Amino acid sequence: MKKIFFSILALLPALAFAQTPVAHSAPTPTAETPQSFLLQNKVGNLNAPAKAFLIYRLGANNVIDSTAIVDGNFDFTGSIINPTNAILLIDHKGVGFSNLDKGSDALSFYIEKGNISIATSTDSVSKAVITGSPINDDNKKLMAQLRPIQQAAEKLYIEANSATQDQQNSADFQSRMESKRKDLELQQTASLEKFIRENPKSYLSLLALSALGPKMDPSELVPLYNGLSQNLKNMEGGKMIEKSIEALKPTELGAVAPDFTQNDVNGNPVSLSSFRGKYVLIDFWASWCGPCRQENPNVVKAYNKFKSKNFTILGVSLDKADAKDSWIAAIKTDSLTWTQVSDLNFWNNKVAILYAVQSIPHNFLIDPNGKIIAKDLRGSDLDAKLTQIFGKM
Numbered sequence: 227m228k229k230i231f232f233s234i235l236a237l238l239p240a241l242a243f244a245q246t247p248v249a250h251s252a253p254t255p256t257a258e259t260p261q262s263f264l265l266q267n268k269v270g271n272l273n274a275p276a277k278a279f280l281i282y283r284l285g286a287n288n289v290i291d292s293t294a295i296v297d298g299n300f301d302f303t304g305s306i307i308n309p310t311n312a313i314l315l316i317d318h319k320g321v322g323f324s325n326l327d328k329g330s331d332a333l334s335f336y337i338e339k340g341n342i343s344i345a346t347s348t349d350s351v352s353k354a355v356i357t358g359s360p361i362n363d364d365n366k367k368l369m370a371q372l373r374p375i376q377q378a379a380e381k382l383y384i385e386a387n388s389a390t391q392d393q394q395n396s397a398d399f400q401s402r403m404e405s406k407r408k409d410l411e412l413q414q415t416a417s418l419e420k421f422i423r424e425n426p427k428s429y430l431s432l433l434a435l436s437a438l439g440p441k442m443d444p445s446e447l448v449p450l451y452n453g454l455s456q457n458l459k460n461m462e463g464g465k466m467i468e469k470s471i472e473a474l475k476p477t478e479l480g481a482v483a484p485d486f487t488q489n490d491v492n493g494n495p496v497s498l499s500s501f502r503g504k505y506v507l508i509d510f511w512a513s514w515c516g517p518c519r520q521e522n523p524n525v526v527k528a529y530n531k532f533k534s535k536n537f538t539i540l541g542v543s544l545d546k547a548d549a550k551d552s553w554i555a556a557i558k559t560d561s562l563t564w565t566q567v568s569d570l571n572f573w574n575n576k577v578a579i580l581y582a583v584q585s586i587p588h589n590f591l592i593d594p595n596g597k598i599i600a601k602d603l604r605g606s607d608l609d610a611k612l613t614q615i616f617g618k619m
């Protein structure tokens with residue numbers, strides 16, 4: 227059930243603060259001209275010792291700025307590369323930034339060039355209204371679209387978390403929870419796609435497309451990217467997304483899976499091409515990856531169920547050179563009895579780079595001709611796909 231909890235929670239954060247590697251993350255330009263902003267704020271009638279903090283990104287760097295508050299008024303000025311997510315925090319008691327807790331009075335928003343106003347008649351910035359900022363207007367519209375999905379995800383998380391231990395251990399309960407989660411994820415994806423198509427000039431569409439990257443095949447991403455304005459495509463972030471899509475094309479559905487060779491646990495070279503003629507699941511994982519270890523029982527179950535058919539698995543580990551013992555121990559502990567390979571180069575594993583793997587667990591199902599026929603089969607999806615191929619066992 228931990229995997230389901232984790233997956234449900236992944237639906238909850240606002241787009242602005244979704245953080246994942248490279249193609250999953252928001253574009254982080256480094257070669258464009260900095261632009262100035264002025265943030266004018268009015269939060270009730272606050273005075274000292276209250277203080278305001280602004281946290282945002284400038285290129286690859288985090289910026290934490292602070293200022294005093296006088297009669298509720300305070301300003302921030304600075305530079306950004308492109309619109310960037312930010313947090314405005316109010317330290318009501320003057321305890322200092324490092325002593326503020328997660329429940330602190332805060333507002334999440336975007337900074338863009340020009341003058342932005344944030345105001346509220348109360349002493350809580352969380353209730354403030356943002357004006358003079360097109361991207362925050364767009365974000366308000368997008369969050370309104372996503373809100374019902376996020377609320378449903380929260381209810382689903384509560385339902386799963388409130389279940390008894392026996393229920394949580396039930397295969398039927400887990401299947402129902404996973405089915406509901408996947409439905410919400412599909413709704414979220416559809417909502418982001420809709421926003422991108424309807425707002426081709428919004429920088430938020432660039433962020434939304436970046437967030438969709440790991441969830442969609444290049445054949446689905448290309449039309450969305452092509453529909454963006456030329457201005458967005460010319461930005462460094464737009465160019466990064468284009469490169470990410472190109473990097474995914476060699477492993478898109480229907481492509482012949484790129485061949486590779488890596489050593490198994492005994493140092494013997496193993497090639498993907500040596501499995502030609504079989505259905506092969508290339509399974510990317512690592513001993514240090516919690517979600518991978520939680521998913522392994524599903525993979526083991528599928529392997530044991532279909533191994534007598536024309537099916538096998540080739541595990542590719544993203545473990546480190548100094549953790550070979552942990553890799554081998556995890557294979558034994560999790561009963562991964564199929565072939566395992568790795569160059570022990572962590573995220574720089576050459577096969578992971580070749581397959582543009584940017585999060586794990588991740589997998590590709592290859593048919594006997596070497597073509598990719600499915601990817602990212604998790605939980606019951608793997609069993610369902612193999613049942614479709616081989617029939618009920």
